[in-house]
Amino acid sequence: MNDHKQHMLTALKAVFIPALRQRGFKGSLPHFYRNTPARADFVSIQFYSAGGSFVVEIACCPPDGPAAGPGKGLPISRLNTTYFGTGRIRLTQEADKQAGEQWFSFGPRSYEPDQPIQPPAHYEAVAASLLPLLDTQAENWWASHQESHAR
Template identity: 45%
Template sequence: METAMTPRTAMESALKDAITQHLRPKGFTGSLPHLRRRSDAQVCLISFQFFSAGGSFAVEVAECGPNGFNTSWGKHIPPQKMTAQDVPAPRPRLGSGDFPNGDHWFAFGPRNYEPDAEKLRAHQDYEALADDVLRLIESQAEPFWEQQLLART
C-alpha cells in the first residue's frame, strides 16, 4: 500500500530533485538531510533541518578542512561522514537578510497542529522553494565557503 503524499514528503521530493539536478553536478554527495562536497582544500557542508512541528525547514552551511574534523572531546569525524551540524561554528543559516548572521526558516505549509496541516500545495510551490535554496547556495553559501577557506589558509 502506497503512503499518501504529505507536505513534508512533497517538500523533500522537490529538494531531492534539486539536489540531483543541480548539486550533484557540482560535486555534492550524501543524501537529504546532509550533503558534502570534498576538495583537496576543504569540505563544504549543507544540512537541512525540518521543524519538528512541520511546515518549515532551515538550511545550515559549514565547512572544515579536507581531513575532516576533531570535536572538542577528541572524536575525529572523517570527511566522508561530516555534516554541517558537526561543526560548532560558524554554521550560518541560508536566507537570513543578515547572512552569515541571523536566522531563517523556509515555510512550506502550516504546523502539524494548525488547520489544513496535511493539505498539499501545488507541486510548483515546493519546486519554487527548492529553487530559492539553490539560489542562496550560490549567493550566500559559495562566498561563505570561499571566505572560510581563505581564513583557514
C-alpha cells in the same frame, strides 16, 4: 510524516539536490558534503519538528577533517553541519535577512489548521528559492573560510 513534508522532500530531490550534485556534493538527505583540495564543505537540511518549514545550514573544515572537537578523526563522509557548532551558518533569503528569518516555509505546522496540499509547483518554487543562495551566500561563505583552513 505529513503529506506537505513528503511533497517538499520530492521537490528538494527534483530541484535542490541535483544542483548540489552539479557542484560536486555527495551524500543524501538530510546531509551532504564536498571535498575540495582546500577544504570540505557541508550542507544540511533540518525540518522544523512541528512541520511546515526547514532550514539549510552550511559549514566547512580543513580537507582532512576538523583538527579538534567532536568530529576529529571522523572521515569527511561521516561529518555533517551539526559537528561544527558556531562554525556554521544558515542560508536565508535576502528579504528575510533583516528580520533574522531563516526558515523556508512550505506548509502548515502541526498546531495550525490543516491546509490542502499545494500543486507541485508550490514546493518546487520553495526548493528553487535555495538555488541562488548557493551562489550568493554558500559559495562566498565557504571561500571566505578557506583561508582559515589553509595549512
